[in-house]
Amino acid sequence: MRIVFILVLAVGVGLAGFAVSVAKDRFDQYQAALAEQQDAILPTTEIVVVTRQLAYGEQLTAEDVQLVRWPAEFVPFGSFASIEELFPENEDGASRTVIRVMEQHEPILLTKITAPGEDAGVASRLDEGMRAISLSVNVNSGVSGFLRPGDRVDVYWTGQGRGGEGVTRLIRTNVQIIAIDQIADEQRNSPTIARTITVTARPQDVAALTQAQSTGTLTLALVGVGDDSDSGTVEVSTSALLGDIEEVAQEGPEVCTVRRRVGNQVVVEQVTCVN
Missing domain, CATH: 3.90.1210.10 (Antifreeze-like/N-acetylneuraminic acid synthase C-terminal domain)
Structure with a gap:
């Protein structure tokens, strides 16, 4: 009986040792896998x-x-x-x-x-060296009310040029709007028919925009998001606008007609022109 007890005890101790060994191997594998994962994790x-x-x-x-x-x-x-x-x-x-x-x-x-x-306030939105200036707009010059704080616009001036001829000229590009009327929230989505817009500009641009507003009318053109293209020099005068039309009229063939009455009707007929 004592021999059987000793044998059972020995077998139990052996199984326990085997279990401990297996558990240790598993734990070592887990530690190694954890260390690999920690190496793969980005530092934070x-x-x-x-x-x-x-x-x-x-x-x-x-x-x-x-x-x-x-x-x-x-x-x-x-x-x-x-x-x-x-x-x-x-x-x-x-x-x-x-x-x-x-x-x-x-x-x-x-x-x-x-x-x-x-x-x-608006002052908190100005970068170093920039100033804020307000411009008067309406439904036509203000892109039909679709302007929002944060948008960028090109400013066109229309007035009398040298010689008294009417002219429209691009005077400033990519001007940023920081407020519309008294609204400076860039997340505002509803269209607003603005009476004034406030834009950021350098001191020299402030002077130019003030002079342009007092001597003519200003029109704004909305610049697309991410559009960094250079508009270059843009100017159209009245003579340049109508020049192509006059030239086409002069280049067309000369047409001569005569009228004659047929009963109660007047008939217009094309005839050969005689100089």
Whole structure:
């Protein structure tokens, strides 16, 4: 009986040792596979994102943001690495305002919020060295109300040129609109018949647009999204516009006709011209 017990014990110990060995091999394989996966995973870093959709003009608060892991190689330019960087404690009135709509879990970028303490006014949309100028428009000159903040337009001037002849000239290209009337929200989709638009321009362009507006009429031409083509010099005068028509009329064959009455009707007949 004792011999049977010893044999059973030995077999149990052997099976237990075998199980431990198998488990150790499995664990080593799992560790190796995990290490391979960790090597394949992209390195990440933390950036600040919004926790909900934020519209133009909303105040950005600490409750609206959180830190998430983001691939370090693809961190967007202008993002924030910490909440302290987003809301600096040493800034007076460190609140920020949203100037472009942001969707939930979208990274917060410098271009989509104001500086600490600034509001979402037009001044916050101006780059260094640029100025804002308002231009009067109507349904005809303003592309039938389809302009929106953020669009780009070419500006044409129509007035009297040298010699008093009527002329239309392209005076500025790719001028960016930052506000329509008192609306600066780029996400506005509904058409608006604007009375004034506000555009960004260099000081020299401000002077040119002011002079053009006071001496003639301005017409805006909407530039397509992603269109960076150079329009070059564009000018059409009245004589240039009608010159082709006059030339065609002169080049056509001379036609001579006579009229004669047949009963109660007048008949027009073509005849050979005699000089």
